[in-house]
Amino acid sequence: MSELTHLGLAEARDGLAARRFSARELAQAHVAAIEDARALNAYVVETPEQALAMADASDARRAKGEAGPLDGLPIGIKDLFCTRGVRTTACSRILGNFVPPYESTVTANLWRDGAVLLGKLNMDEFAMGSSNESSAFGPVISPWRRPGDNRPLVPGGSSGGSAAAVAARLCLAATGTDTGGSIRQPAALTGTVGLKPTYGRCSRWGIVAFASSLDQAGPMARSVRDVALMLGSMAGHDPKDSTSVDTPVPNYEAALGKGVKGLRIGVPKEYRIDGMPAEIEALWQQGCDWLRAGGAEIVEISLPHTHLSLPAYYVVAPAEASSNLARYDGVRFGFRKDGGNLIELYENTRGEGFGKEVRRRILIGTYVLSAGYYDAYYLKAQQVRSLIAGDFTTAFEKVDAILTPTTPGPAFPLGEGSADPIAMYLNDVFTVTANLAGLPGLALPGGLSGDGLPLGLQVIGRPFDEETLIRIGDVIEDAAGFTARPDAWWGGR
Numbered sequence: 001m002s003e004l005t006h007l008g009l010a011e012a013r014d015g016l017a018a019r020r021f022s023a024r025e026l027a028q029a030h031v032a033a034i035e036d037a038r039a040l041n042a043y044v045v046e047t048p049e050q051a052l053a054m055a056d057a058s059d060a061r062r063a064k065g066e067a068g069p070l071d072g073l074p075i076g077i078k079d080l081f082c083t084r085g086v087r088t089t090a091c092s093r094i095l096g097n098f099v100p101p102y103e104s105t106v107t108a109n110l111w112r113d114g115a116v117l118l119g120k121l122n123m124d125e126f127a128m129g130s131s132n133e134s135s136a137f138g139p140v141i142s143p144w145r146r147p148g149d150n151r152p153l154v155p156g157g158s159s160g161g162s163a164a165a166v167a168a169r170l171c172l173a174a175t176g177t178d179t180g181g182s183i184r185q186p187a188a189l190t191g192t193v194g195l196k197p198t199y200g201r202c203s204r205w206g207i208v209a210f211a212s213s214l215d216q217a218g219p220m221a222r223s224v225r226d227v228a229l230m231l232g233s234m235a236g237h238d239p240k241d242s243t244s245v246d247t248p249v250p251n252y253e254a255a256l257g258k259g260v261k262g263l264r265i266g267v268p269k270e271y272r273i274d275g276m277p278a279e280i281e282a283l284w285q286q287g288c289d290w291l292r293a294g295g296a297e298i299v300e301i302s303l304p305h306t307h308l309s310l311p312a313y314y315v316v317a318p319a320e321a322s323s324n325l326a327r328y329d330g331v332r333f334g335f336r337k338d339g340g341n342l343i344e345l346y347e348n349t350r351g352e353g354f355g356k357e358v359r360r361r362i363l364i365g366t367y368v369l370s371a372g373y374y375d376a377y378y379l380k381a382q383q384v385r386s387l388i389a390g391d392f393t394t395a396f397e398k399v400d401a402i403l404t405p406t407t408p409g410p411a412f413p414l415g416e417g418s419a420d421p422i423a424m425y426l427n428d429v430f431t432v433t434a435n436l437a438g439l440p441g442l443a444l445p446g447g448l449s450g451d452g453l454p455l456g457l458q459v460i461g462r463p464f465d466e467e468t469l470i471r472i473g474d475v476i477e478d479a480a481g482f483t484a485r486p487d488a489w490w491g492g493r
């Protein structure tokens with residue numbers, strides 16, 4: 001039954017509908033694959049019993065003719081989403097063994113449509129990172145390796161467990177979250193497809209908050225069609241999230257196959273950054289050629305404030321994080337380390353409960369928000385953010401979407417980037433802009449690097465125009481014909 005794990009999400013949906021296999025068989029195949037792949041450390045909680053029970057319930061619904069759009073399809077959930085009765089820790093020690101008594105809206109939508117939970121996926125602690133090395137449960141190992149080189153590589157972050165699990169066939173699709181690139185960058189590094197929706201498209205309710213004005217949930221899968229299918233279930237208005245937007249959820253799958261004829265696609269000259277590897281530039285040109293061949297017009301555009309986006313992001317995101325993470329005090333839930341008095345209790349709990357990167361962000365965030373520095377840093381960063389959003393508004397008067405590389409390079413060996421936080425932050429140079437402007441972004445594989453690793457292209461769109469991204473992604477996917485897969489060195493089937 002192992003070939004069942006190699007189906008796409010939509011293919012498995014069609015196979016279930018045609019009764020070629022049952023939801024139970026599909027779940028069993030994935031449970032076995034997950035057991036074989038513990039070396040990747042992609043899952044931090046496995047829920048095999050729940051998966052089989054949900055699969056049986058799905059088979060029963062189908063027998064009665066009541067199957068939903070995702071009925072019987074096994075998926076993984078990033079550990080940032082609260083799942084009722086299933087441990088949720090944001091991969092931080094400070095949440096201890098927290099078991100939420102409620103379900104996030106996005107995961108509730110997925111279960112409503114019949115999806116099956118395989119378990120919770122590893123991630124950078126509180127979604128802070130680009131390599132999945134800051135998890136309290138240890139790093140995720142990418143299923144990819146350079147040919148002839150056994151050094152473990154990072155899967156990207158912070159949704160590194162989601163990306164690794166999708167790439168290694170340990171789920172048909174997964175949820176991710178993206179505050180500055182955490183869906184798109186790991187998708188690029190693992191040869192998978194990830195979509196960060198427009199801010200407000202998916203409810204943030206029940207997702208552990210990192211930077212509330214930037215956080216957005218989205219799908220990760222192995223094809224553009226599969227992310228379209230997932231997004232259709234994840235998206236929607238939610239009165240419990242005041243920033244969730246009440247606009248109808250289109251049929252995203254219907255955007256496939258429409259082609260790009262007549263579309264104008266912008267290429268921002270400021271994204272041609274110093275020191276960008278030649279193979280990234282070549283991939284970007286290739287992407288333009290594919291779209292031109294499909295009948296699109298490629299237009300050079302300018303996003304003049306691009307160089308300010310990383311500095312603005314690394315002020316705004318830590319500022320919001322320092323405020324959101326103030327609630328972890330050792331009193332109400334999670335990890336607690338006692339002290340002689342209340343202040344010592346706080347200090348001990350937060351000192352030991354948070355990892356190094358999270359502490360760094362809290363310190364930066366507290367600093368930029370403090371009296372005397374607020375105007376110089378936080379306010380300035382917010383002003384810059386408006387300028388960056390304005391650049392996009394101007395560009396979208398001329399073009400329908402924007403094509404860029406997803407990351408400045410392929411996956412790197414474990415331990416190589418984590419020594420230098422600034423170098424790690426550079427991973428997000430092409431992705432943070434979409435978060436600062438609230439725009440949707442799609443990442444998909446375009447080809448392989450010289451050392452045999454996946455490289456990604458990114459398409460950024462107008463607010464709530466995920467359909468155009470899917471249309472363009474579909475054309476790039478067809479043209480790229482990306483079929484490379486990691487060798488199953490971990491013992492995968």
Ligand code: GLN
Pocket residue numbers: 127128129130157158177178179180181182183210317428
């Ligand atoms: N890598 C970025 C950071 O560390 C983005 C993380 C994210 O999108 N969650 O903040």
